[in-house]
Amino acid sequence: MKKTYxxxxxxxxCADKMELAASKTxxxxxxxxNFMMQKMIIxxxxxxxxxxxxxxxRKNCRKVEKDCxxxx
Amino acid sequence: xxRKQRIMLMxxxxxxxxxxxxxxxxxxxxxxFILYMxxxxxxxxDILLKAIRGIINGQVFDECFLxxxxxxxxxxxxxxxxxxxxxxxxAVMLFYQVGELFxxxxxxxxxxxxxxxxxxxxDYANIEKDGKLERVDPDDVEKGSVIIVQPGEKVPIxxxxxxxxxxxxxxxxxxxxxxxxxxxxxxxxxxxxxLSGVLRIRTEKEFGESTVSKILDLVENASSRKSxxxxxxxxxxxxxxxxxxxxxxxxxxxxxxxxxxxxxxxIWETWIYRxxxxxxxxxxxxxxxxxxxxxxxxxxxxxxxxxxxxxSNYLETLSKTKIVxxxxxxxxxxxxxxxxxxxxxxxxxxxxxxxxxxxESASSHPISKSLxxxxxxxxxxxxxTGIEEISGNGIKAVVDGHDVACGNDKLMRSLGIEPVMxxxxxTIIHVAIDGRYSGHIVISDVIKKHSEEAIRxxxxxxxxxxxxxxxxxxxxxESVAEKxxxxxxxxxxxxxxKVEKVEELIAxxxxxxxxxxxxxxxxxxxxxxxxxxxxxxxxxxSDAAIEAADVVLMDDDPLKIAKAIRIxxxxxxxxxxxxxxxxxxxxxxxxxxxxxxxxxxxxxFADVGVMIIAVLNAIRALNVKKL
Numbered sequence: 217m218k219k220t221y222x223x224x225x226x227x228x229x230c231a232d233k234m235e236l237a238a239s240k241t242x243x244x245x246x247x248x249x250n251f252m253m254q255k256m257i258i259x260x261x262x263x264x265x266x267x268x269x270x271x272x273x274r275k276n277c278r279k280v281e282k283d284c285x286x287x288x
Numbered sequence: 289x290x291r292k293q294r295i296m297l298m299x300x301x302x303x304x305x306x307x308x309x310x311x312x313x314x315x316x317x318x319x320x321f322i323l324y325m326x327x328x329x330x331x332x333x334d335i336l337l338k339a340i341r342g343i344i345n346g347q348v349f350d351e352c353f354l355x356x357x358x359x360x361x362x363x364x365x366x367x368x369x370x371x372x373x374x375x376x377x378x379a380v381m382l383f384y385q386v387g388e389l390f391x392x393x394x395x396x397x398x399x400x401x402x403x404x405x406x407x408x409x410x411d412y413a414n415i416e417k418d419g420k421l422e423r424v425d426p427d428d429v430e431k432g433s434v435i436i437v438q439p440g441e442k443v444p445i446x447x448x449x450x451x452x453x454x455x456x457x458x459x460x461x462x463x464x465x466x467x468x469x470x471x472x473x474x475x476x477x478x479x480x481x482x483l484s485g486v487l488r489i490r491t492e493k494e495f496g497e498s499t500v501s502k503i504l505d506l507v508e509n510a511s512s513r514k515s516x517x518x519x520x521x522x523x524x525x526x527x528x529x530x531x532x533x534x535x536x537x538x539x540x541x542x543x544x545x546x547x548x549x550x551x552x553x554x555i556w557e558t559w560i561y562r563x564x565x566x567x568x569x570x571x572x573x574x575x576x577x578x579x580x581x582x583x584x585x586x587x588x589x590x591x592x593x594x595x596x597x598x599x600s601n602y603l604e605t606l607s608k609t610k611i612v613x614x615x616x617x618x619x620x621x622x623x624x625x626x627x628x629x630x631x632x633x634x635x636x637x638x639x640x641x642x643x644x645x646x647x648e649s650a651s652s653h654p655i656s657k658s659l660x661x662x663x664x665x666x667x668x669x670x671x672x673t674g675i676e677e678i679s680g681n682g683i684k685a686v687v688d689g690h691d692v693a694c695g696n697d698k699l700m701r702s703l704g705i706e707p708v709m710x711x712x713x714x715t716i717i718h719v720a721i722d723g724r725y726s727g728h729i730v731i732s733d734v735i736k737k738h739s740e741e742a743i744r745x746x747x748x749x750x751x752x753x754x755x756x757x758x759x760x761x762x763x764x765x766e767s768v769a770e771k772x773x774x775x776x777x778x779x780x781x782x783x784x785x786k787v788e789k790v791e792e793l794i795a796x797x798x799x800x801x802x803x804x805x806x807x808x809x810x811x812x813x814x815x816x817x818x819x820x821x822x823x824x825x826x827x828x829x830s831d832a833a834i835e836a837a838d839v840v841l842m843d844d845d846p847l848k849i850a851k852a853i854r855i856x857x858x859x860x861x862x863x864x865x866x867x868x869x870x871x872x873x874x875x876x877x878x879x880x881x882x883x884x885x886x887x888x889x890x891x892x893f894a895d896v897g898v899m900i901i902a903v904l905n906a907i908r909a910l911n912v913k914k915l
Contacts, residue, residue: 226292226392228577229351232522248514252399252584279345282338 219266221256223249224285234284237276243269256286289393296389300382303331307378316372324374325363332359332381350529351571355384358567362888365557365564376888380568387896391577394903398581401910408460408479408500410444426495435489437482446478446498447489454485461503462594462843479503506596506840513599517863521579525572532570532878536563539882558884565881568891571899574870578902579863582909586859589912595852596840605821606839606856610801612751612849613790615815616758616765618808619825620772620846621733625655625715627662628734632708633727640727644719646672647685647692655715658731678702682717693720700725713764732764739772742846747773749850749857752801755793757786757815786815794820806849812836823849854915862909866902873898 225231231251238247238256243264248257258273260266270288277284289297306327315323329336332355339356362377412423414436421436426444429435434450437443443456455467458480467483470476476489479500495501540563544554583600590597597603617623630637645663648656649672660667674686681702682695693703700707700718705725707718714732718725743754756774758765758781765779778789794803805812805819813836816822824837825844841848877894880886886894 227388228395228580229525229572232525232576233350251580254399280342282341 217260217262217266219258219260221258221270222287223254223256224287225249225251225254225281226283230281230284233280234277237280238273241269241273241276244273247273290396293389293393296385299331300385300389303327303378303382306330307375307382311375320372321367321374324378328359328363328374328378328381331378331385335381335384336360354529354533354567354571355381358564361560361564361567365561369557380888380892383892383896384568384571387899390896390900391903394900395577395581398585398903398907398910408442409504410442410478410500413444413495414438414441429491429495431491431494433491435491437487437489439482439484439486441482442500443476443478443480443482443487443489444498444500445489445491445495446493447476447491449474449476449487450490451488452485454487455483457481457483459594461499503596506598513601515583515600515604517604517860517867518579518583518600521575521867525576528572529570532567536566536570539563539566562881562884565886565888565891566878568888569874569877569881569886569894571895574874574895574899574902575867577899578866578870578906581903582859582862582866582906585907585909586855586862586912589910590852590855593848593851593855593912594842595848595855596842597852597856598838598840602821602838603856603859605802606804606853607860608800608802609804609821609853610750610752611755611793611797611803612746612753613755613757613793613803613805613819614774614846615786615805615807615812616756616760616768617733619806620739620756620774621735621768622844623733623808625658625731626734627658627729628714628732629712629730631710631712631728631730632725634724635721635726637727640719640729643687643690643692643721643726644694644717644729646687647675647683647694650675651677651683655717655731659717659729691722694718694729713761713767735768735771736844736846738845738847742849743773745847745850746853749853751853757781757789759783759786783812783814786812787818790815790818794818804849806846823852851912851915855912858912858915859909862905866905869905870898870902 223234225234228251231249234256235247235249238244238249238258243261244258245261246259249255250257258270260269267288270286274286274288277286306323310323310327335352336356338352342350342353359377359381362380363374366373366377410426413426413429414421415424415429415433416422416436429445435445435447439454449470449472451472453471455469456476457467458477460481461477461479470487476487478498540560544556544559548554583603586603587597587600597606614620627641630640633640641659641663645656645659646667648659649667649669672685672687676684678684678695678699682693682699684691684693686692693699694717696716697707697709697718700720703720703723705720705723707725708728710716710728710730712730712732714730717729717731719727719729746754753776754774755776755778756765756769757778760779762779765777769777781789790803790805797803802820804821804823805815806823806825807816808825812824816824816836821839822837823839823841825841825846839852841852874894877886877890881891
């Protein structure tokens, strides 16, 4: 199950860091951050609860890049 | 500029003014320190906070950390030496922020430009309600509804024109600037712009399934597929920063220790200063930002030229293409049949065509369509009676009171007429009128106008081999291959044979050479998937092709293949330029910094200057008009 979220992030390096942080979040199978389109594409693991996973993704991303925003 | 950027600009300006005026005001001691620190904190407090937060969260080595260490270190050195020279620390932070501001502004701006270039998204659809036009969200329009498109508006949904005449600008879709005429009964593709007349359109798809949505989806997701260079850079950045920090530490500690042990003065200040310079130089931003930006600009420029590339990885593969394999029908040829000759006529050629077209007027077969097209006039069905179709062989009918038979040689012989056999390649229609042989019509697929030029263009840009595959008969295939100048031709292939042939060709090429397959996408999906890179042509109508291909040429022009390769090469050249340039300059500056030639000012150039140049270079990839 794949879903695309809009994001707001200022620098490409930070986008890379967000990608890494989101990929390591539990319930996320794969994550790609598209800095140019300001989008985050998340592939969820089967049976994962999307809302709670996304909350954690946002939390983890904020840890590496405080200014980032994910529009859930 | 957004709010965040404006605030940053104010902070930079304020801090710069403070530093400038402080250099004229003779204050010293604690007051001087406080005033400089105020300027420093105004411009850099967020960097310090981020660095601290990074350490708390276990993300130690980032650029904020580098900058924080470098500037705090410089202040500490100034305090230790009692020189009162805090300018350098403030300046480093100041320029770093200027660079960040420029980066976010330039990147944001070019991001907007490129997305605008690709923006073919229609905002609304017009629906007629009680005689009045109403604007609705295209998503809400059901399949089979009637929408109205006024001059100047974008066609929001695919459909069929039921009323009105106009010309369309399809340049956003195909890159073709000549307007296309459209009449009632024609199919219409979303994303084109209506130029002159009001059109009523019956929608045939939902918005989400329409061409425009599919293209947008494809282009927007293109940069999510990362190329090897991009992967390399993000991996590089991950090991690079820790490595640099470690080297800086070594630089600060080892030489003084060595000097101490050999009985010399350790000169700690000098070495710490060099280590700090080292840190400033090392920021990885230039690389990390310019590579994806180059790819993004390349993909954006290509899509503006009517070439959709599904990802930066495909751009990379395309640039290494050395073998191009073509499908014949619909790719090098038009895929529509045309009358190319009338031979052995015993009456006027026009008469033969007229009788044949009338006799075949009831059939919807491509052959009879081509006869009607060659006839060029309205078919008067009342002149034709007694149409009798002899399956697989032809048609008998009575036209203007004459018995007309048209079809293959078997039909002629069954009527007791001896046909004159033809040596041309193509489909032969023999025509007999009132039991007498009157000649035959040769119908054949015609070669596209640009096919020969396209293959020559490929040769010019260094494509090693061009191959043509087709299911057609050998004679027809070889004649086409010779005319367009293909190096090799394989004919009479079933779809599965095509896959095998492509596999054979892939096995026989060098490991650094890539093979591209170009097809019209209708029955080529397996081959498109098997080739290193699949290019679908004129695929606006075919969903399967958009799915299966990696590159989609939105018009039918085979010349675009060479253009696509040239675009990819330009883009890749810019990527490599940026990698080499950014890493090279940094490396040189790092060495200069380590031996003490480069000071903080050069360090700032190495960071901010290189980043700005790399970003400007990346934007060049957008310009593909003249390629």
